[in-house]
Amino acid sequence: MPQTPSDAVAPAGTSTGQPAKAAGKRSRRRTWRVGGLAVLLVMCGGGAAIGALYVDTVPPPDELVLPESTTLYYADGKTPMAKLGTENRTILAYEQMNDAVKQAIVAAEDRTFWTNEGIDFRGVMRAAWNNVTGGDRQGASTITQQYARIAADLKGVTYSRKLREAVMAWKLDDEHSKEEILGFYLNTVPFGRGAYGIEAAAQAFFGKTARKDASRESQLMPSEAAVLAAMVKQPEANPDDPEGQPGYDPKRNDKARQNSIDRWRYIRDGMVALGYLTAAEGADLAYPDTVRDYDPRAGQSGLDRPTGLVVNHVLSELRGTEPFKDRPFDYVRNGGFRIVTTVDKRAQDAAEAAANIRGEKAPEVVRGQPKNWQSALVAVEPGSGRVLAYYGGDDGLGADYAGWYFDDEGNAAGFGQHPPGSSFKVYDLAEAVRQDISPKQRFDSPATKEFPKSGRTRDTAAGPIRNSGSAACQPECTLWEATVASLNTTYFALTEQLGVPAVIDMARKAGVESMWANERGKPEPVRVALGETDAASRFSTEVGIGQYGITVQDHANGMATFAAGGERAQSHFVRSVSKGDDKIYEEQLTRTDVGLNAEQANQLNWTLRRVEAAKVPGWDAAGKTGTWQAGKSTTQNQHAWMVGYTGAIAAAVWLGTKDGKPLRTKDGSYDVFGASHPGRIWQQFMTDAAKAMELNPDDYRFGEPKFPGETPSAPPSAETPAPPTASPEPADTPRPTPSTEPTPEPEPTRTPKPTPSTRPTTPPAPREVAPRA
Template sequence: MHPTGEYANGADGSSAPPRGRKRRRKRLLVVLVVFTLLAGSGLLAGGYYFDSVPTPTDLKLPESTTVYYSDGRTQMAKLGAENRTIVPYEQMNDSAKQAIVAAEDRTFWTNKGVDFTGVLRAAWSNITGGQRQGASTITQQYARVAADLKGVTYSRKVREAVIAWKLDDKYSKEEILGFYLNTVPFGRGAYGIEAAAQTYFGKTVRRDAPASQQLTPAEAMVLCAMVKQPEADPNDPEGSPGYDPRRNAKARQNSIDRWNYIRDGMVKLGYLSAEEAANLAYPDGVKPIDPNAGQSGLDRPTGLVVKHVLSELRQTDAFKDKPADFIRNGGYKIVTSIDKRVQDAAEAAADIRRDTAPEAVRGQPKNWQAALVAVEPGTGRVLGYYGGNNGEGADYAGWYYDDNGEARGFGQHPPGSSFKVYDLAAAVRDKISVKQHFDSPETKEFPESGRTKDSPAGPIRNAEHAPCQPDCALWEATVASLNVTYFELTEKLGKAKVIDMATQAGVDSMWATVKGNPQPQRVELRGEPADEVARHFSTEVGIGQYGITVQDHANGMATFAAGGKRAEAHFVRSVTKGEDKVYQEQLTRTDLELDEEALNQLDWTLSRVKAAKLDNGWDSAGKTGTWQAGQSTTQNVHTWMVGYTGALAAAVWLGTTDGKPLKTKDGSYEVYGSSGPGPIWRQFMEQATAALKLDPDKYRFGTPEFPGDTPSPTAAPTTAAPSATVQPTPSEVRPSASTSARPTGGPKPSPTSSPSLTPLPSLSPSRTKAPR
């Protein structure tokens, strides 16, 4: 309540003094002051008659940040926690009314709604080019908040004075205080005292609620302390964190200091006695900050897309070094690269728990997991992304940086023979014809790479068989996935050329085995010379021993689909706030320097892979791959299918969540690239291209000339079940220490000497594995 005798009619702590002759005198004074300021500032005095005076119900609050599909209309997710619940002034208990007056405007009940000294100071600052001055009275603060929320920039405090004057003239003090308490931001996206009470304490300001559920004076003082700075300063979040006691230690101390200031004001105004104030304790019941509060759509598969979107944006100049919740609570409109039609096809095929998944993978054991990424050739736009069924769970298709800057994801898997597409591309770039023949016996020693019968790993063995053996053309060895041929090809080219081709095509990271570390470590492939990067890997890189992500592999396929033109894979097309463009994708391409003949030979060879053939009339190319468990020749942990048409590229991985071999519901271990991820890839490609309604005749592959070669056989070689094991060479490799920034199309890497990526649980790198 008001101090006894200081205000008339103040029995409930909310009444204003009666108005009579003082109002006319005040109005005359205000007219003179405002007229002088308006004239001196070059503003029209007529603004008094035309500036609107909105009530809280008229205001449009800042929108939560919303994430959209590529059409800019279909909502994918809602971020942030902007919320407000209007409570009529007479239904509020006194705690918030008294605390806000003690905190923000102790003369509220007697002042004229305008701080004339502050107005004069602001006017002089405006005239002389000084900084903008803030409002002081609660009436002026409401005027400023209301004007800003309407999207009007009131750069001069005289305009605030005009609106405040009109407010004070038109509404009672009780009404104005009600406007203010239902409108002012309290942080964490809470607008108005009721939303704040719910957000911070899980309580209400309604006086008709049970006493135990009502906001107490001490709690109201904590909330009202936050009005001074509702959010951390984005340019200095640690040094100027605001007054939310759960943000950090400094913010808590700020809150306590201001809480004491408000308590003193409560005593001075007579709302608390000295004894009551002395017995009042700072409340410790503030709820922790929940970054997901008020959000929606994050528990779906596209929730992982949102994580990549946020990670990507944090690497841009517009959002770099901003607080974790800056984007979520910023009221932005984010348009992603994800095409709803493509995404639907990806989820229908890769979510193997659905009835829409291919029969070959549907209803299999619970530890089976698939991942699929589709990229648009020539732009790098990720059109579809499935890294798991739960957007709040593990990401098996890639990795991203979380709110704390930690790398998260399970998206790296040994690609096995699917990696041979980069060997092949490097070969045709070096003018090695796909019709060139290689010695391709069942087993072969490679002393230069340490693969002999006397070495721990032994010689290289094929996991497939082809009728052409022991003398096969490169294209035949590709279709049959002959490891002997591709190990020799990698030696011939040099592992640096193979890695360089993969890097230029789209593989930004590869995971190396490091002595003494039980988990593979991420090596950033870009930013260092290829020879330096190659030191971290052995010749086995050419047959897919080292893990890569599904996302990177998909981008590599998109580069080949685009005629050797690599674009940066990315998830964000644009970010806007109101009418302002905050961020726009930058589409750039680099050339692999693959001439037309090389591209035609690459397409021609990969189009002969049986698993890559589509039934919808599209020219298509692709490659399967598996990585085996232990010394087994039949049990596979990772299986792949990657490929492209001229309009769409996609990579599919199928493995397990626990690192155990893939075992069917019937007890069979016969799961390969062609029988597991192959059906997923084909169903997706057919459904996605149909949904995009593109003309396949516009995306036909060229025909190679094979200069100097005789026509090749038309019959494709047959394949059989794997019959031998390929063991990795025991070697000590070191992760790259490079910290060069990744382009904005992907997450910025942390130093790989101490990676924070949570890798997929897998068998120890020292155990024997065999690629296919």
Template sequence: MRELPTDHNDHAGGATAPTRRRKRRRHRLLIFLAVFALLAGSGLLAGGYYFDSVPTPSDLRLPESTTVYYADGRTPMAKLGDENRTIVPYDQMNDSAKQAIVAAEDRTFWTNKGIDFSGVLRAAWSNLTGGQRQGASTITQQYARVAADLNGVTYSRKLREAVIAWKLADKYSKEEILGFYLNTVPFGRGAYGIEAAAQTFFGKTVRRDAPPAQQLTQAEAMVLCAMVKQPEADPADPEGAPGYDPRRNALAKQNSIDRWNYIRDGMVKLGYLTPEQAANLAYPDTVKPIDPDAGRSGLDQPTGLVVNHVLGELRQTEQFRGKPDEVIRDGGYRIVTTIDKRVQDAAEASADIRRGTAPEAVRGQPDNWQAALVAVEPGTGRVLGYYGGNNGRGADYAGWYYDEDGQAHGFGQHPPGSSFKVYDLAAAVQDKISVKQHFDSPETKEFPDSGRTKGSPAGPIRNAEHAACQPDCALWEATVASLNVTYFELTEKLGTAKVIDMAKRAGVDSMWATEKGNPQPQRVDLRDKPAAEVAKRFSTEVGIGQYGITVQDHANGMATFAAGGKRAEAHFVRSVTKGDDELYAERLTQTDVGLDEEAINQLDWTLRRVRAARLDNGWDSAGKTGTWQAGQSTTQNVHTWMVGWTGALAAAVWLGTSDGKPLRTKNGSYEVYGSNAPGPIWRQFMEQATAAMKLDPGKYRFSDPRFPDDTPPPSATNRPAPTTSSSPTASSRPTPSATPSDSRPSPSPSDPPTPTPSGSLSLSPLPSVSPSRTRGPR
């Protein structure tokens, strides 16, 4: 008997039956679409297998940061590039990150086929039915997604991702794929790849050849691999969805700890850790604070100026000439510089007069005081220390460099004053003029051939110093007392071409002069033409230091004399590598400047007698001071210098003002000279640097001079000999006498002051100029 429906059943049946039928039809349609999509997808997979490429990290040309290192090749100086990434080959990584990333992201990685087919189908169904979108599953697929830059979570993307993953698994080993992945994925804070992450978050490396204390540990790697799940905070809700960086906020730290525990459990299941090891493993609270400048550190430090010179030097090489800077900055290169971290630290501690580590004589002085220091290794030309200012993005007071457009920039040139007399003296002893030869050295003297007479605008030459020997002084005495009259006469005797040629061969590549009517100093490249032709652009005042040179060139000149007259090119780059390939290596060459042993010995012996050059740490040392006046003043100086060398290290120090005004102490005194300002900087630096390098001074003694009559100069008698070593060059020469020098300014007229630097200065060739008035050197 048929059951009659009740009113309720009539209502229910009439209202719900069509709805159920509609739902069943909709489900059948969805199933049909899913099957169709999967079948179509299979066709896409089959076709795409032959057309989709399989990019490796090298194929992707990912922007990879270039790292600039100190000379030890381990200590980073600066990071270059828009993305902080350093690729490390898989076999050079330690096991910490390899194990942690598998435990975090794909625990079946070593056994699966590279594709999670059920995940692909699940993603297709989920996407078609409006379910939650599915991300990549296996590590191979994750790398495929990143490599192919397949943004967005769509069905077609999952299929192409599967194609690439399939081909990856077919073409590459598991180890290669894991290496691709670890070098590619983002970890947060702008760090791409595990090496950049290790450096950014822990200041460590994944390289297995690094000292154990510097290598990423297992626990630290687990912290990093936890971040891959969400490298950065959600910009829409940074507080509520901060990701896994434990330094971001309390929630992020808890997220990190929770996922770290998850990874630790996976490490046990995979056999990477025993339960006992896992129990004893502690979450590391050593993650570095978030630094917005991380990855580009060093560019605003004093060493940022070194980076400018490094790039300028590489722009002149065959490998990088004519290429845009991005090639270097984003090329993932490993640039090892010549800068010795120990020497650089001593340079900054001594020459940065704003620091409490600078010599007391220059500490706390007016804000416009500025120093620069460059140290060069004799015999190699390696720049071991460079301080051109405390801001790597500011003015460079020590030298100049070529920018990307081939233009010269920098403000490292300053009139050297009497410190340039070292080149005059070297030219003299090369010309067999003994340091014992006497010169007429009155207080003032006319030189008609050079246009320096009482009736000339500049007037006669005046001595800046006095000496007991006057008016008849041996050359060595005139050197120690820094007598301008003697050195002007010496320059006339030698000829300006010979003096300039000696400076050029020793290391002075550029010289500046102010042309009448042109307020900017113009640069002359001394290497371009023969010295006789170049000399036509300069007057006899070159011998007393009127024309500007750079601190870097001056330091290189001193290194030449320290190396016994063997000149090496000053340079900043030791090597450039990428991966296992060396793309550039320094070429160490020497050029003999023509000084025989006797000449070098006379040069050393004379300059040892400059009081400011004496060191208190047992090293034989030689040097020279110098100053240059402000405008026509006879009592105020703008530029002061101290230059010199030991057998192991040469350095030049300039101290002046950043605005071109005269040097004035905090007490209002204008008594600022080479001996009492840059002198203390030079001595402190030389003592600290040689001590830090742990060199034996006994191995770098100066040799004895042998004069034409085989007798020492008069002052060499009745003095105790310094301690000697078994070195073939050990000296038994007397200790230098304490003859004061560089204590008074010159009363001679002068040119307008040198222009004030503005951060960078374009340098152009110098046209021919007539002899100009000289400001007083010292």
């Protein structure tokens, strides 16, 4: 391949250096041309271009504000979680680029590059003259002009843009060497597929590199470089006519492939004409058939894994902060930010292992179950609100069963609200001890009981409240016994005694920010922010036994509050955001008191520690199970829960179905309860996460209650079973129809449209805007 001694990519017979005399002539010639150009600018009214002559400067690529990838990290700040950005760019020094890419781009875009003065004067004059005469404003642009246009973000084909571009190109050519300019250009020009610069393009189209120090097999060859050079003419299809003007990506469609081949031949011929290839080499050069299929997610990574759902929550959370409020949706993605999340890699791995019921590491009881089964798990750090682990599904680009978030357009997306059943009783219990009702206080606890005040009698459509199971203490049980046995009659009576507003207020203070209410005339429950005025008026007494949907994330945060002794922290996903050396955002750790004193918190923990499913070897652990039936069935469950905490980790686990059908095991059984399946997931996660995070259980022991006036029995140890219930965990009472329905307030703007929790539904497609049960 012919090459000059002074420059490997300059055409044969040319030189990038010039004698002093020749340089002087060139300088005088440039002065005359610039003077003529200035006169023409005045004649054509090109004030902006005149300003460019004296004011504008063209920065090099490393100073351009071009789109950059944003990277999310786990909490350690070192381990990448995901890479974002619709545009991908990797800068290479000119000296690092191989000859093939330099030669191909010159042959494609500017064959006089090495000898021209940075400006196509004829094209500029033509554009200016056509402005006066009303002719075509288009005109040829040199590589130098094209770079000036990119650097100055000059858009459109107006004559003033062309003139300003020319002036800036002239200044660029005067201040930088040809090699520098070509390097600038190759590092910034768009090649399509979101690739900016030759290195990103090499990876996107061929899975290769443009680096000349790489192995021959991994470097771009001349035929491949010509394919990429062809892309510059039209990097993307015309959005108004994608079929008619598809561009030059050979994998887009047949017309684009033919466009690519035709321009590739033009570039090959140019490489021969410029002496980069001999005639024989040009004749032997073949159009490559190794172009990769187009992957619209190229340049991004980690989004298809479970943590892809974390990315959605991170972006949603940031849009609510001052540095990112009202910014375009791609501001974070393409901003080159470094985002450190709260998610601990060790806890996340444990969550994915336990909750992925189709994986090999999940508890045996949930492995190999029907394909319509779905689980979700969220873990929160007590006292800080940091989300340590988040599993809303195995597909990060699919439906989110653990929570909801605002998408790029401000719409609610997710699939994460489910009726919590008896697991919601933790908030009744917390409010009860706050009101000084002792867990040892006795309650009337019959198998069936009428509640006229709440419209639950034999004469109403909803019928009386009943227990599906039983306990040895009946018909009169202490509150702690009723908690362990999940007696609905006891807790319905307790909710009436406490008052629905008080129970809801405790749930809100603990961390349940939203519940989904049934409203007359609406087929699907509506999300209600519990902080709204009169939010409690939209719910009936059935709230106390878990009728109304909540999210797995909120439930986990509620557990974290109780683990912290009643100190609630806001659950969140972002620890910090930085760019370069600048810290853009840092988490704000605050706590609010839910109103429990130390004795009351100890009584709450003491009671929930007696739940058999809440056992974590070696740890003080507390928790509660829950189920909600399918429709009005008394034998089939649609939702099963296990929620609980140690002093170090709080977690909520939900198990349900994607299609709203009852939970039926692979053996055909409907015996699916909170303790039997989600309880095993919860126990495995809590054990494995604590071990992986090297947490010492002795640092997180619970205090013991005093029970004024009594000597309490010893609390159960992590190895000592709590008093057993007489039957498996009962299913909660079928969802009632309240005898009176409050007049709903208008649904708040930008709240998610929830899903029915009373009838089977088909889940939405990934990212559908509506959490569904």
